[in-house]
Amino acid sequence: MNAASPAPRRVRVRAPRLVGKGGWLNTGGKELTLAELRGKCVVVDFWTFCCINCLHVLDELRELEEKHRDTVVIVGVHSPKFAHEAEHRAVVDAVERYGVEHPVLDDPELATWKQYAVRAWPTLVVIDPEGYVVAQHAGEGHVHAIERLVEELEAEHAAKGTLRRGDGPYVAPEPEPTALRFPGKALLLSNGNLLVSDTTRHQLVELEEDGETVVRRIGSGDRGFVDGGAGEAGFSEPQGLALLDEGAVVVADTVNHALRRVDLATGAVTTLAGTGRQWWQGSPTSGPAREVDLSSPWDVALFDGRVWIAMAGVHQLWAYDPATGTVEVTAGTRNEGLVDGPGPEAWFAQPSGLAATADRLWLADSETSALRWVDPDGSVHTAVGTGLFDFGHRDGAAGQALLQHPLGVTALPDGSVAVGDTYNHALRRYDPATGEVTTLATDLREPSDAVLVGDDIVVVESARHRLTRLRLPEEAVRVEPVARRTQRAATDVTPGTVRLDVIFQAPAGQKLDTRYGPSTRLLVSATPPELLLAGEGAGTGLSRALELNPAVGRGVLHVSATAASCDDDPAGQHPACHVHQQDWGVPVRLTKSGADRLPLVLAGMDA
Template sequence: MTSRARVRAPELHGRSWINTGGEELGLAALRGRIVVLDFWTFCCINCLHVIDELRELEERHRDTVVVIGVHSPKFVHEAEHAAVVDAVERYGVAHPVLDDPELTTWKQYAVRAWPTLVVIDPEGYVVAQHAGEGHVHAIEKLVGQLEAEHEAKGTLRRGEAPFTPPEPVAGDLRFPGKALALPAGGFLVSDTTRHQLVELAADGETVLRRIGDGERGLADGAADVARFNEPQGLALLPDGDVLVADTVNHALRRLDPATGEVRTVAGTGAQWWQGAPTEGPARQVALSSPWDVAWFAGRVWIAMAGVHQLWTYDPETGTVAAAAGTTNEGLVDGPAAEAWFAQPSGLAVAADGGRLWVADSETSALRWVERAGDGFAVRTAVGTGLFDFGHRDGPAAQALFQHPLGVTALPDGSVAVCDTYNHALRRYDPATGEVGEVSTLATDLREPSDAVLVPGDSEGTPEIVVVESARHRLTRLRLPEDAVRVEAVAHRTQRAATEVAAGMLRLDVVFRPPPGQKLDERYGPATRLVVSSTPPGLLAAGEGTGTDLHRELMLSGAAGTEGVLHVSAMAASCDEEGEYPACHMHQQDWGVPVRLSPDGTDRLPLVLAGPAEGAEGAEG
C-alpha cells in the first residue's frame, strides 16, 4: 500500500451535533472505524453533489465507515443553527453533522475550500485529503485498502454508524422549492424533500393530487409510480405540458397535467463532467443539477447550477446545448459564451419578453440575458462577486442580496427577488435612477425560494404568492406593498485571510493520482490552472490560464493590503489497468482571502487530491 503521512487527526470541535440524538461525538469513540470528514456548507452546489456521491459509499461500507459532515458556513444565514438543522433534513443527510459556525475544525484541518473530504484511518491518522467533488471513487479504493490492512492488524472495528435520524414531520409540503401558477387556477409545487410534485387549489393550501410515489429515484410513468430526486424548477410549455428540473437526477422531466404521466426528456441520469458533450440529443447528453427552467426566445432555458452555466432545451428537435457561461465560477459579464455565473438558481422572463432574469445565488446577484446581434449577452443589475453580500437597499450599484434563489418578473418591468438568506422579498426597478433601485417589499419570509404572480382581488390588484421553503408553505402578499425600511447590513465571507509576502508567491496545487490511476495525457496536457484576483491589481503577474499546476505569482500592494486569489484547477486521470480504463476528472475552485504582510508566507499550497498538508495535529 502507498505510504501515507502519519498526521494525527485533530479533535472535532464545534457548537453542537446534529443527527446523533443529542450525543457529542469524539474521535476516540470512533477509533477502529474509517472516518470520512465532509467539510460542506449548504449553499454550495458542489457540496450537495458530494453528499449525494457519499450515499452509496456509506451504504456499501456501513459497518466500517463513518461519514461525518462538518458544516462550515460561508453566508451569515448559514451560521444559524436552525438553518443547518433544516438543511440536513432538506438534503437527506443520513450521517452525523458537526455544526461549526466559527470554522474551528475547518482551521484545525487547514481546509481552504468547499467541499473538502478528509479520510482518517482506524488508528486516528489523516491519510488523504480531496478538495472538490468526484473523488468518491478514489476514496472507495482507499477504504478497501484500509479495511484489508487494519483487518489484518486487528485494528478495524465493525459496527453500526452513530446516526439518529430526525423524527418525521407531518404536513402537506416539506421544503418546497419552486411553484407554477396553472392556467386553470391553482398551483403546481415541487415538494423537494419528499421527491414529489403537489398540485394545490387556488387557495394555495388544499392538496388536489400528488405526482410521484415519494421515494428518491428516477422512474417514468403514471403519477403514482413516477419517481423524482429533489425536483426544483417548473415551466409551462406552449402546448400546456410542464417541464420539471429534476435536480439530483440531473434530468428534465415532462409532465402531462391532464393525465399525470411523467417522462424523461433530457439528461442521462448521470452528472455532467468536464470534457463531456455540451450539446446534442437531449437524452444522450448529461446535465448537472438543473435548478430552474423558463421558456425564453423560443426554447427552454435551464439554470444549470451544477456547472455555473445556462443551457437550452429545444422540445421540437429534442436537443440541448450550453448557451451561456464557461463553467468557471464567478461574476463576469459579456457575450454569453464568455460570461461567468455562480450557481444560477432562478429564472424569469420579463413582461415584454426581452430579458431573461437570473438569480445568480453564489454571487448574491441579479443578472439578465438579452439578445445581442446574432447571439446573447449577459449583464448584471445587482451584485459584485462571490464574497460580498448583505441586506442593503438603494441604488443598484450599492445594493446587496444574500444568496437569492428566485426571481419573478412584475407587470411594470421591475423584478421581485426572493432574497433567500435574508428571508425577504426584494424589488429591483430598472427605471429608477441611472442604474436602477432596490427596495424591500416584505421580510420574515423564512427562506423564500420562488414566487409567482396571481390576478388578486376583484379590483384587479395583482398578488404574489411566495414559496416559504423553510416554513413549508405558500404565502400570499398584495402588490404593490409599501416598502419595508430595513437597516442596511453588509457582509464579506468570514474566513481568516492567509498572510502572504508581497512580491513573489509560489502557488502549488497538490495533485497525486489516486492509487491505481495515472495522469491521462492521451489527448494533451492532463492539468489546467486558472488564476485571477480581486481586486485585479493585486496580481501584478501570474494571472491567466496554463497547464502547469505550479505558478509563480507577483503580488502588488502595501503591507495590510487585502484581496482574494481565485484559483481553478483541473486534473484528468485514468485507471492504470483494464482493457477499457475508466477516466476521472478532478476539479476545484478556490477563493483564498489573503493579506500582504512582511512576515507572510511565500508559498501557498492547495490540495486538489493527495496527502493532507497542514493539518494541525501532532505528528505520529
C-alpha cells in the same frame, strides 16, 4: 489487497478533535468524539449548504455510506460561508432538506475547519481506525479514490485486529407531518391551481387556489430516476417548473441531472434531457438532449422559443430546444464568478432562478448574491451584486444595494422584478426604470420562488414548508442596511512573487490521462483585479508564479484547478476515467513576513 499483504506506508498524523459551537445533529442528541469512533474508517466532509459542489459530494457519498455501512462513519462538519449559514436552525433545515443520513457537527465559528487546515468547500478527510489522518481531498469527484483507500484500510486493520464492525452513530430524526417539505419552486396553472416542487419528498404537488389544499401528488415519493405514471415516476430533489405548452410542464430534476416532462392531464412523467449522470469535464455540451449529461439544473424558463436552464452545477446557462430535441450551452465559461459581456465570455456562480419577459431573461445568481439578466442577443448584464464575497441587506441605488444568496426571481406587471432574497428571509424589488432596490416583505423563511396570482404574489417559504400569499405593497418596507463580507481567515503572503502550487497526485491504481493532450488545467484571477500584476489567466501547468501588487493590501485569489486520471490497468481495454476539480477563493493579506509559496491540495495526496 488481501489480509496477508503488507500495510501501505503512510504519513500518520493524529486527527484533531471535532468541536463546534452549534453541537451535533443526527445523533439523537449525543455528543460524538473521535475516541468513540475508534475502530471505524471515518470520512470527514467539510461542507456548507450554499455550495453546489458540496451538494454533489453529499450525493457521491450515499453509495459509499450504504456499501460500507458497518465499517465507515461519515461525519459532516458544516462550515458556513454566508451569515445565514451560521444560524443553527438553518443548518438543521439543510441537513433534512438534502437528505443527510450521517452525523453532522455544526461549526459556525470554523473551529474544526481551522484545526484541519481546510481551505476550500468541499474538503474530505479520511481518518483510519486508529485515529490518524491518512488522506485529504479538496473538491468533488474523489469518492472512487476514497472507496479504494477504505478497502485498503479495512483489510489492513482487519489483519491487525483494529477494525470494529457494526452500526454507526447515525440516529434518524422524526419526520414532520407537513403537506410540503422544503418546497423549491411554484407555477400557476391555467386552471388557477398551483404546482409546487416538493423537493425533499421528491414529488410535485398540485394545490388548489388557496395554496394549501392538496389536489394530487406526482411521483412515488422515493428518490429515483424513473419514467412512468404519476404514482410510479421517480424524481430526485426536483426544483424549477415551467409550462412547456398548454398541456405539459418541464421540470428541473436537479439531483437526477435531467429535465422531465409532466403531462398535466395524466400526470405521466417522461425524460426530455439528461442521462441521469452528472456532467464532467470533457463531456459533450451540445447534441441530442437524451444523450448529453447535465449538472444540477435548478430552474427553467421559456425564453425566445427555447427552455433555458439555470445549470447551477457548472455555473452556466443552457437551453433545450423542443423543436429539435437538442441541448446546448447558451452562456457561461464554467468559471465561477461575476463577469458580464457576450454569453460565451460571461461568468456565473450557481444560477438558481429564472424569469422571462418579452425582451429579457432575469436570473438570480446565488453565489454572487446577484440579480442579472440576458438580452435576446445573448449578452449578460448585472443589475445588483458585486461578486463572490460581498453580501448583505441594503436597499437603494442598484450599484450599492446588497442581496444574500437569492434563489428566486419573478417578473412583475410594471416591468420590475421581485427577488426571493433567500438568506435575508426577504422579498426584494428591483426597478429598471429607476435603478432602485427596495424591500417588499421581511420575516419570510428562506423564500426560494414566487408567482403572481391576480393582484397577489404567492411566495414559496421553503423553510416554513408552505406557500404564503402577500398583497403587492404600494410602498416598500424600510430595513436597516447591513453589509457583510465572507468571514474567513486571510493567508499572509509576501508582496511580489508568490509561487502557487496546486498539489495533485493520481490516486493509487490511477495515472494521469494524457491521451487527448494535457491532463491538467489551472485558472487564476483576483478580487480586486489590481491584486494580480502577473500570473492571471488559464494554463495547463499546476504551478505558477504570481506577482502580487504591494499597493493592494489584501484581496482574494480565485483558483480553479482540474486534473484527469484513469485506471492504470494494462489488462483493461477501456479504463475508467475520473475528473478531479476544485475552485478556491483564498483570502490573502500582503505582509513582508508572509509566505512566498501558496500550496493548495487538489487530490490524491496521502496526509
